[in-house]
Every structure is written in structure tokens, then in C-alpha cells.
Amino acid sequence: MSFTYTRTIYFQDTDAAGVVYFANVLAICHEAYEESLAASSINLKLFFSNQDVAIPIVHASIDFIKPLFCGDKILIHLSPKYLTEHSFEIAYNIILAQTEKLVATAITKHVCIDKMSRSRKEIPGEIKQWLHHWSDAVAM
Amino acid sequence: MSFTYTRTIYFQDTDAAGVVYFANVLAICHEAYEESLAASSINLKLFFSNQDVAIPIVHASIDFIKPLFCGDKILIHLSPKYLTEHSFEIAYNIILAQTEKLVATAITKHVCIDKMSRSRKEIPGEIKQWLHHWSDAVAM
Amino acid sequence: MSFTYTRTIYFQDTDAAGVVYFANVLAICHEAYEESLAASSINLKLFFSNQDVAIPIVHASIDFIKPLFCGDKILIHLSPKYLTEHSFEIAYNIILAQTEKLVATAITKHVCIDKMSRSRKEIPGEIKQWLHHWSDAVAM
Amino acid sequence: MSFTYTRTIYFQDTDAAGVVYFANVLAICHEAYEESLAASSINLKLFFSNQDVAIPIVHASIDFIKPLFCGDKILIHLSPKYLTEHSFEIAYNIILAQTEKLVATAITKHVCIDKMSRSRKEIPGEIKQWLHHWSDAVAM
Numbered sequence: 091m092s093f094t095y096t097r098t099i100y101f102q103d104t105d106a107a108g109v110v111y112f113a114n115v116l117a118i119c120h121e122a123y124e125e126s127l128a129a130s131s132i133n134l135k136l137f138f139s140n141q142d143v144a145i146p147i148v149h150a151s152i153d154f155i156k157p158l159f160c161g162d163k164i165l166i167h168l169s170p171k172y173l174t175e176h177s178f179e180i181a182y183n184i185i186l187a188q189t190e191k192l193v194a195t196a197i198t199k200h201v202c203i204d205k206m207s208r209s210r211k212e213i214p215g216e217i218k219q220w221l222h223h224w225s226d227a228v229a230m
Numbered sequence: 231m232s233f234t235y236t237r238t239i240y241f242q243d244t245d246a247a248g249v250v251y252f253a254n255v256l257a258i259c260h261e262a263y264e265e266s267l268a269a270s271s272i273n274l275k276l277f278f279s280n281q282d283v284a285i286p287i288v289h290a291s292i293d294f295i296k297p298l299f300c301g302d303k304i305l306i307h308l309s310p311k312y313l314t315e316h317s318f319e320i321a322y323n324i325i326l327a328q329t330e331k332l333v334a335t336a337i338t339k340h341v342c343i344d345k346m347s348r349s350r351k352e353i354p355g356e357i358k359q360w361l362h363h364w365s366d367a368v369a370m
Numbered sequence: 371m372s373f374t375y376t377r378t379i380y381f382q383d384t385d386a387a388g389v390v391y392f393a394n395v396l397a398i399c400h401e402a403y404e405e406s407l408a409a410s411s412i413n414l415k416l417f418f419s420n421q422d423v424a425i426p427i428v429h430a431s432i433d434f435i436k437p438l439f440c441g442d443k444i445l446i447h448l449s450p451k452y453l454t455e456h457s458f459e460i461a462y463n464i465i466l467a468q469t470e471k472l473v474a475t476a477i478t479k480h481v482c483i484d485k486m487s488r489s490r491k492e493i494p495g496e497i498k499q500w501l502h503h504w505s506d507a508v509a510m
Numbered sequence: 511m512s513f514t515y516t517r518t519i520y521f522q523d524t525d526a527a528g529v530v531y532f533a534n535v536l537a538i539c540h541e542a543y544e545e546s547l548a549a550s551s552i553n554l555k556l557f558f559s560n561q562d563v564a565i566p567i568v569h570a571s572i573d574f575i576k577p578l579f580c581g582d583k584i585l586i587h588l589s590p591k592y593l594t595e596h597s598f599e600i601a602y603n604i605i606l607a608q609t610e611k612l613v614a615t616a617i618t619k620h621v622c623i624d625k626m627s628r629s630r631k632e633i634p635g636e637i638k639q640w641l642h643h644w645s646d647a648v649a650m
Contacts, residue, residue, distance in 0.1 A: 100264055101278050102257045102393070104386035106440050106559050108279050111382050112567040112618075113540065116533040117242045124240055124301075134301030138241050139248050139526045147532040151571035160386050161264075161274030198532075242531050246419050246524035246580050252427040252478075253400065253522070256393040279386050287392040291431035300526050338392075380544055381558050382537045388559050397522045404520055404581075414581030418521050419528050441544075441554030 092169040093129060093224045095122035096187070099162040109157035116152055119182040119196045122166040130220040142205055143214060148177075149199040156186065156193040163187035170225045176210040177201045178221055232309040233269060233364045235262035236327070239302040249297035256292055259322040259336045262306040270360040282345055283354060288317075289339040296326065296333040303327035310365045316350040317341045318361055372449040373409060373504045375402035376467070379442040389437035396432055399462040399476045402446040410500040422485055423494060428457075429479040436466065436473040443467035450505045456490040457481045458501055512589040513549060513644045515542035516607070519582040529577035536572055539602040539616045542586040550640040562625055563634060568597075569619040576606065576613040583607035590645045596630040597621045598641055 097118055105111040124134055158164065165185040172178050177200060184194040202211045213221075237258055245251040264274055298304065305325040312318050317340060324334040342351045353361075377398055385391040404414055438444065445465040452458050457480060464474040482491045493501075517538055525531040544554055578584065585605040592598050597620060604614040622631045633641075 098265070098268070100261050101274070101385050101387075102260060102391050104278075105381050106384035106386070106388045107381075107564055107566070108386045108388075109566070111537075112570055113382070113533045113536040116536065116570075117531075120242060120533065121240050125238070128238070128301065134241070135299045138244075138300045144527055146527070146529070146577065147574065149571070149573050150532055150536075151569070153569050154567065157566065159275045160278045161268065241525050241527075242533070244526035245521050246526070246528045247424055247426070247521075248526045249426070251397075251522050252430055253393045253396040256396065256430075257391075260393070284387055286387070286389070286437065287434065289431070289433050290392055290396075291429070293429050294427065297426065378545070378548070380541050381554070382540060384558075400522060401520045405518070408518070408581065414521070415579045418524075418580045439555045440558045441548065 091224060091226070092167045093122070093126040095125045095166045095168065097121065097164050097166065099158050099160055099164065101160050104160050109159060112152070112154065115154070115158070115184065115194055116150055116196060116198075118164075119166060119168075119184070119198065122168045122182060123180060123198070126168055126170075126224055127220060130216070130223050132216055132220060140205070143202060143211060144205045145200045145202045145217070147198050148201045150197065152194060152196040154194050156191065158186070158193060164193070168224065170221050172221050172225065173199070175212050178213065178217075231364060231366070232307045233262070233266040235265045235306045235308065237261065237304050237306065239298050239300055239304065241300050244300050249299055252292070252294065255294070255298070255324065255334055256290055256336060256338075258304075259306060259308075259324070259338065262308045262322060263320060263338070266308055266310075266364055267360060270356070270363050272356055272360065280345070283342060283351060284345045285340045285342045285357070287338050288341045290337065292334060292336040294334045296331065298326070298333060304333070308364065310361050312361050312365065313339070315352050318353065318357075371504060371506070372447045373402070373406040375405045375446045375448065377401065377444050377446065379438050379440055379444065381440050384440050389439060392432070392434065395434070395438070395464065395474055396430055396476060396478075398444075399446060399448075399464070399478065402448045402462060403460060403478070406448055406450075406504055407500060410496070410503050412496055412500060420485070423482060423491060424485045425480045425482045425497070427478050428481045430477065432474060432476040434474045436471065438466070438473060444473070448504065450501050452501050452505065453479070455492050458493065458497075511644060511646070512587045513542070513546040515545045515586045515588065517541065517584050517586065519578050519580055519584065521580050524580050529579060532572070532574065535574070535578070535604065535614055536570055536616060536618075538584075539586060539588075539604070539618065542588045542602060543600060543618070546588055546644055547640060550636070550643050552636055552640060560625070563622060563631055564625045565620045565622045565637070567618050568621045570617065572614060572616040574614050576611065578606070578613060584613070588644065590641050592641050592645065593619070595632050598633065598637075
């Protein structure tokens with residue numbers, strides 16, 4: 091089961107070419123990730139300012155099919171996938187609500203680390219549950 | 231009757247001090263303005279890319295009472311006010327949902343201009359209706 | 371003696387109206403503040419992530435005279451001013467380099483606090499020196 | 511010959527984890543692209559608001575090796591590469607100045623289109639010259 095986030099495109103998301111600035115679509119995907127964490131009862135304030143464990147993004151990519159304009163309504167379907175005991179990946183399908191057409195796809199890859207030593211660490215339990223909840227994986 | 235916009239604080243809104251970056255709160259107020267326009271059936275794409283008339287912000291100010299953190303839910307109460315035949319002002323009260331406390335207040339002032347000559351122009355009819363709808367003004 | 375920061379306007383600073391998005395000008399003023407701190411040998415990483423003392427912005431205001439476009443070169447003249455033993459204010463004059471005309475003015479007000487209790491604290495010594503360096507004040 | 515852009519990391523580039531927010535590094539790479547265009551005498555205002563031809567980004571990817579902090583100085587080495595008569599790619603190497611270590615790499619892919627029909631168009635002459643100038647390609 092994937093998680094779905096709905097969002098309006100705002101004026102500040104756009105640039106002087108009249109469409110959404112490319113890097114802002116990745117930031118909107120990250121909002122979808124945050125909403126999916128909150129939907130799994132993860133406290134975002136504690137999660138993102140944790141002094142021990144961090145789960146930084148080590149890779150991101152995005153492909154654009156159609157431009158997005160101010161006022162457009164989008165849906166983001168998000169599916170996380172377990173990679174290793176330290177890492178996971180999230181796939182995002184960005185859909186324009188009025189046409190139901192795919193307008194962009196993105197991927198982010200996250201690695202769990204000890205914040206001081208920056209060495210790899212096992213994914214915390216609450217994130218494993220979140221992975222279980224929103225991915226189609228049978229077992230982890 | 232004021233317009234109310236609800237918003238979650240996202241990770242990208244924050245900075246390395248762990249709280250929302252000051253200028254981002256003004257951008258979030260602008261989202262509230264856009265939602266209030268959409269609620270009055272104004273087409274945001276056409277409105278913000280209009281080649282004839284523009285209504286730029288000529289002044290903005292903000293006062294911060296309490297910091298905002300990632301994951302916080304806020305309400306923004308927005309009240310527009312007619313100033314002259316060319317200009318209006320919007321007041322924003324930013325409330326933290328969990329405490330119902332005021333955390334910031336902001337003001338933006340907008341002047342209607344001809345986009346080419348940049349000379350002042352009368353406020354368009356659809357914006358007058360929006361002002362009527364969301365302000366407490368008796369007559370304009 | 372004021373501090374001067376030079377900056378090019380980038381594509382991401384603009385919006386679908388073709389000019390710089392209003393709140394981004396305040397963010398660019400903050401860059402000028404950061405460069406003035408660095409010019410007084412203040413370590414920005416330590417300064418902005420300090421766990422004991424924080425100097426949040428409690429008020430900001432901005433007035434726009436002319437629009438700014440992608441590729442424009444601007445100068446920001448920054449002058450800090452001592453307010454009380456806990457607070458200071460910075461005035462920014464934003465000048466378009468090619469015309470030497472004032473295009474915007476802004477003010478930010480900063481209050482020094484204890485990060486845990488959020489009670490007011492005396493301005494740290496290095497910030498007093500920075501105030502001395504870049505303001506016209508005779509004595510503080 | 512690659513183009514080099516130097517940049518300080520600012521407070522607004524960071525997030526509550528204390529490091530640069532992932533999508534902002536792509537935006538900083540785009541600044542490097544803009545500076546390389548300006549260095550080839552391309553007028554950025556006209557280029558990015560052209561009503562006939564647009565060269566949107568159709569793909570972007572980024573890999574992070576080390577985190578970046580407020581106040582860090584970075585160098586971005588940018589190398590464009592001709593792909594087809596309608597498209598080119600830019601590779602970015604992001605280097606931390608104090609250690610001379612690679613901290614991230616990124617790629618953006620750009621396709622030239624007719625802005626109205628959104629059909630593919632040949633890369634304009636000034637962009638071909640820019641490609642010649644900053645790429646290592648022998649012939650195009």
C-alpha cells in the first residue's frame with residue numbers, strides 16, 4: 091500500500107519561466123515523506139533533530155514529464171523499499187490531479203548513521219514499521 | 231469573516247538553529263493568501279502570470295513571538311483590508327494549533343499596477359470581491 | 371562604516387511573475403548579515419548551531435521600490451545598531467548595481483536569548499565587536 | 511575546460527539536522543550553471559524568460575558523500591556535454607574548499623523545446639558556444 095500526499099503548487103514554488111523550479115519538486119516529495127512518517131505516528135520534531143541517529147539522503151533523482159504551474163493540484167504516491175539493514179529507498183509518482191497524468195517520478199535513497207561518528211547503523215524500529223506499513227514488501 | 235489556512239511545518243522550512251527560518255514564515259503567509267484567492271474562485275495560474283495587471287507586494291513585516299518546529303501544525307487567520315483604489319493590505323495571525331497561542335503576526339501590502347508601465351491601476355473586480363468576502367469592511 | 375555584500379539574482383530567487391519573490395529578498399539580506407559576521411571572524415557554523423545562546427530574529431520588515439530580475443547584480447549595504455543590552459537591529463539598503471538606484475530597504479531586529487529557557491541574555495562579546503565594527507555608533 | 515563556481519553555505523541552505531537540505535544542493539548547482547552562462551555573455555534575464563524557446567531540466571540526480579554546514583566554502587566544477595541536437599547534460603563536482611575533498615556529485619539533463627508547442631527544438635547558437643567553451647568535446 092503506497093501513501094498518497096496531496097498538495098497545491100504555490101507561487102513560491104515557481105520561477106521566472108512560469109513553472110515549478112526543478113529542485114522544488116524534490117522538496118515537495120520530501121514533504122510527502124514527512125507526512126507518511128507522521129501518518130505512522132513518528133514525531134517529526136524528534137525524528138529530524140535526533141542527536142544520535144540521522145537518516146540522511148545519500149542519493150536523489152528526478153525525471154520530469156510535464157511542467158507544473160501555480161495553482162495546480164498534485165498527488166504524490168510514495169512507496170518505500172527496504173534495501174539493506176542500514177538503508178532504504180523511496181519512489182515517488184507525481185500525478186497532476188486534473189488530468190490524472192504522471193508528471194514526474196523521483197527516488198530518494200536514505201542511509202541510517204550514527205550522528206557523531208557518521209558510521210552506518212541499523213534502521214530504527216519505528217522506521218522499520220513505517221517501511222512495513224507503506225511498502226509492498228512481504229518480509230524485511 | 232477571516233480566512234483560515236492550516237499548514238504543517240516541514241523540514242525544509244527549518245534551519246540549523248532547529249526552528250523555522252524567519253523568511254519562510256512570510257512565504258507560508260503567502261500560501262494562505264493564495265488559498266484565500268482560490269477559495270474565491272480566482273485562477274492562480276492566470277492571476278500570478280497575468281501580462282497586463284500585477285499586484286506586487288510593496289511592503290511586508292513580521293513579528294515573531296514563539297519559535298516553530300518541524301511537525302508543528304499551524305493555523306493562519308488572514309484578513310484583507312481595502313486601503314485605496316489601487317492598494318490593499320493583508321493581516322495574518324499565525325497560531326500554533328496544539329496550544330492555540332499566537333506565535334507570529336504579519337502584514338503584506340499590495341499595490342495594483344500596469345505590468346508594462348508599472349503605473350498604478352484600479353484593483354480588478356475579482357480582487358474587490360475577494361476583499362469583500364474575507365474582510366470585515368462594511369463598504370468599499 | 372557599513373558592510374557591503376554583492377550578489378547576483380538567481381533563477382530560483384524568481385517566481386512566475388518574472389521577478390524576485392518578495393520573501394527571498396529578506397533571505398538575501400540575511401546572507402549579507404552572515405557575510406558581515408564572517409568578515410568579523412565569527413565562525414558561522416558554531417554561531418548558528420550554538421546550543422546555549424541564540425539570537426533569533428523577532429521582527430523583520432521590507433519595502434520594495436523596484437522589482438529585481440534574474441541576472442541582476444545587487445549591492446546590499448548593511449548597518450547594525452545597538453538597541454539594548456539584549457538586542458540589536460540591522461538596516462539594509464538594497465541597490466541595483468547597473469543603475470545605482472535603491473530598489474528595496476529592509477530591517478531585522480534580533481534578541482539574544484538563552485536557548486533552553488528562552489529568557490533574555492546579554493549580547494555575546496564577539497557580537498558586540500561586530501556591532502562596533504560595522505555600525506556608526508560612537509559608544510555602546 | 512570546466513567552469514568553477516565558488517559559494518558560501520548560508521543559514522537558509524541548512525535544515526534542523528544542522529546540515530544543508532538535500533534539494534538545496536541542486537539549486538546551488540543551478541547557480542553554477544547560471545554563472546557559467548553569464549561568463550559566456552548570455553543575458554540571464556532574457557534567457558530564462560524567453561517566450562519562444564525554453565530549455566527545461568528533464569532529469570536531475572545527486573549523490574552525497576559528506577554533509578555541508580553553514581559557513582562552509584564550496585567549489586563547484588561544472589562540465590556540460592552535448593547529447594543530441596536538442597539536448598545536453600551538465601556534470602557537477604562539489605568540493606569542500608577547506609579539505610579539497612569531493613562532497614557531492616550531480617547531473618542535470620536539459621532539453622530544448624518550443625515554449626508554446628513544447629516540441630523539441632535545436633539548441634540555440636549561444637548555448638552551442640557555451641557548450642564549446644566549457645566542455646571538453648572536440649566537435650559538436
